[in-house]
Amino acid sequence: MAQYRRVSGSVGLITLINPPVNALSAKVRQGIVDTVQRALGDSEVKSVVICGQGGVFCGGADIKEFGGLMTGPPLIPMIHSIEAVDKPVVAAIEGVALGGGLEVALGCHYRIAHAKARLGLPEVTLGLLPAAGGSQRLPRLIGVPAALDLITTGRHVTAAEALRLGIVDEVTNQNTVDVAVKFALSVEGRQLHSRRLSTTPCPRLDDLDALFEEVMQRVKQSARGAIAPVACVQAVRAAATLPYPQGMEREKELMASIFHSGQARALQYCFFAQRAVGRWSLPTGARWDTSEPRPVRKAAVIGLGTMGRGIVVALAQTGLSVVAVESQGQQLAQAKQAVSGMLERGARRRGVAPQPDLVRYTQSLRDVAEADLVIEAVFENMALKREIFKQLDAVCKPGTLLCTNTSGLDVDQLASQTRHPELVVGMHFFAPAHVMKLLEVVYGPRSSPQAVATAMQLGKKMGKVSVAVGNCRGFVGNRMLKPYMEQANFLLEEGATPELVDQALEEFGFAMGVFRMSDLSGLDVGWRVRQADGLTGPDVTPGQPERSRQGRRYSPVADLVCEQGRFGQKTGRGWYQYEKPGSREAKSDPWLHSFLEGYRARHGLVARRISHQEVQERCLYTMINEGFRILDEGFAAGPEDIDTIYVSGYGWPRHRGGPMFYASMVGLARVLERLEHYHQAHPDVPYLEPCSLLRRLVACGSPPVHKWREVIRSPHSQL
Structure with missing residues (x-):
């Protein structure tokens, strides 16, 4: 009116x-x-x-x-x-x-x-x-x-x-x-x-x-x-x-x-999905979104590598007092200079005065004793993280919320090192943490609704799109990314080039294909994870061929590239070549093409012509299939949560609505049929087998995405 x-x-x-x-x-x-x-x-x-x-x-x-x-x-x-x-x-x-x-x-x-x-x-x-x-x-x-x-x-x-x-x-x-x-x-x-x-x-x-x-x-x-x-x-x-x-x-x-275009529907779906991701309740009837968040006036960050520095900046820009902890003196000095510069540039962009005094730097973990919330951001090593949580439990005041920035490790293992596991949650930031909008808030099996509410509220204050997810390997985003990247590597074995795969994915709407993105983030990151999982090396599974691990197909191509010291943009060589380390212009690399030809010859693989359609279907439909598994197992509240994660943090083209919405637009029966086709062709890749939830949805007449929850009704919600 x-x-x-x-x-x-x-x-x-x-x-x-x-x-x-x-x-x-x-x-x-x-x-x-x-x-x-x-x-x-x-x-x-x-x-x-x-x-x-x-x-x-x-x-x-x-x-x-x-x-x-x-x-x-x-x-x-x-x-x-x-x-x-x-x-x-x-x-x-x-x-x-x-x-x-x-x-x-x-x-x-x-x-x-x-x-x-x-x-x-x-x-x-x-x-x-x-x-x-x-x-x-x-x-x-x-x-x-x-x-x-x-x-x-x-x-x-x-x-x-x-x-x-x-x-x-x-x-x-x-x-x-x-x-x-x-x-x-x-x-x-x-x-x-x-x-x-x-x-x-x-x-x-x-x-x-x-x-x-x-x-x-x-x-x-x-x-x-x-x-x-x-x-x-x-x-x-x-x-x-x-x-x-x-x-x-x-x-x-x-x-x-x-x-009335599909793109307009997808973009409007994204608009509403981003607002819907906070509205769900637990099987117990408790609701984190109606729980009163704990007040956070002072925060602390442990570990000042690239991710930790970004988290410090994101917290300080909200006006919080931050204790920044780094045990290595040289790393601490570098971090102090880097954080000050980021705060200054951010203040200039926003037209406000920088507040470097909000951040206090220290090498001692004891200096976080008065923090209301601590975010651990050391590198992905479970033993190191467990030790830090044990120390934090001894040092922090009662009621301090303890968060881990892990990208996929078990939050419950860290919670088990503390006397109050209900105060432990995951806060999975995306690099650079002060720029990227997505925040996965990981709800451990023993996390309290209030702890999750506090992390979600803090994410909102930092300007993040916060999505609560369950505690499984890789959570939601990285769990779905794994089969996507594996399929890209399999396609290289079968005859594709990094350029062909990337062109097909960029044609779909991604800003960068999988191999250009790997070069940007660093091939060594995934290599370290695979090493920790015992997957690397030719003889890790006695009696099984090099291209198999734990009874299923495995591609060591990326490992072999890393063994050559080719880690992407940072070294000037990766899946592509760059004029100098740090350069961003990816150029086709004859060495890589020759390496792939030699690899195929060594393993008796005959290169075949691979279409853009096959690249898109195998990479995207396997990701979507994993999304259905996540929904079926109760690690995400609904398709909107998965789509918001992928649009906000993984570069999924917004005008395609997110992977689950895209599946509904393509037609669930079509996705099911193509997955069955590729699983028949590659029976040694278990995740190509269509998820039972996808089958149930097709049997129910492929309802629109907003009706999926009626079919899911998982009794096993992990949230």
Whole structure:
């Protein structure tokens, strides 16, 4: 709804009311239409101010109405009616003006923003374009290049940047509505023709065709198959080359072409999935998400390698006091310099003063005694981690939450080293920890709901997408990654090259294929894990061939590459070659191709032609199959959790929705049939056998992804 009252004698004040973000629901749109008409008919009113209740202007369209029958006044005529008013209309922007909210503000004649407000047109992140005139008005206001940047990326801008770009007329630190009312009084009686963006042409540019060609190429490259950014470019081109009415028609056509697309459904699914990952209960009836988190004022991080440093930065940027512990003096000095630099750069980006004093560095574990929460971040060695948890149990004050940053080790083994295993949880960060959004919070068998709630809440404060997962080898993300990477190695044995595999996966939408990503993260990381598991070396299983381990197929290709000292970008050689260590430009390596040919010859393997389709099916469907096993065994609460993990932390293309959603889009029967085909061809790879849950879902008629929980109903939930 919208509330109307007259203030300061001649200003009609319209307040949007639809908590929490005043989304443009049918009732709000009707309220705007009614109150605008009321202001027009009020002879005492000479100007109008539109604001939002609760310190928020408007968060945009009500996404819950997408796909359903739209009722109430359409958005576009409503905005046109605001723009057509012959009394100055001022938008008082507090909090956010996003999507349809910014489009409403662009329909106003003037815009005043609070200094802390954020503005943007993020529709592209939902597989859409700003189709209530945003793609037509914004280029007319700030020019084509700036509008293309905002519309094709969907990024939010601060009030200060909005002022520089010309989106808003004034920024204030005072009460925005009061400032807007004073501003409205000052412009009463002014001519409004030049303030109506629909009648304003785009600023002229030389060689417009060259600009759009360059932008289109750049957008297609970065979109990696997403169609919405391309449609956004086409819509802005219409604004630059067509009169406003024809531009609006083109905007409407483009929106119609993508609104019901699979990509739009996938992106909107991601939007809701990210919000749903916190809503589930335990078999006992306890709920961590309704448990009161413990207060965390002081944190500690043990181990200041690359991951530990990033965790220190992520904690300090929330304003927490952090004790950073590193037993090696040289490593401690290097970490101190690195963390200070990261905090400084982060503060500059956010426009705030750095706070290096929040971090205290020490070589003594005893200095964490007063911490409310400790995160252990040493390298993946169970014996070392067990010893650290034993020491922490002796040193820390009662009630301290003890967390491990392990990427896949048994959290319960660490909890068993303490007197209070209910206070132990996993906090699996992703490198670089101060940048990557995903946080897997690992719920050990004895972790208390309050401990999990505390870790989840801390993740939220750090700006992370926190997902609670059960305690199994590799948890969710890395457990699913293992068969994906193994299949890629098997494909090399059978005739593929790293380039072919990576091209197929990048064609699917990944920013990097599996081998380029391995070179980036370092081949030695996985090699150390395989060594710890006793998998490396030709004679680890007496009586079995080199390409078999523990009774199943195993590829030692990556181990053999590592034995040559080829660890990826850090050494200048890996699956690819690089001009120098640390360089990021991957080039095809003749040595690697020759090595693969020799390897196949040594093992009597005949190379065959492998298609992009086979690469995608074998790598992705095996990952998906493992996801079904995780759901069936109760280590994830639902498909949304798995998809959020993969989109937020593993580079899964967002416009594909996540691996489980993608399976539903492909068709579960198709996934089942292809897995059966590949398992028949490779019976020595057990994880190719379709999971029983996948079979049950197909037998139930392949219900949509949001109905899977009804079929799962696992009595063995590990959460």
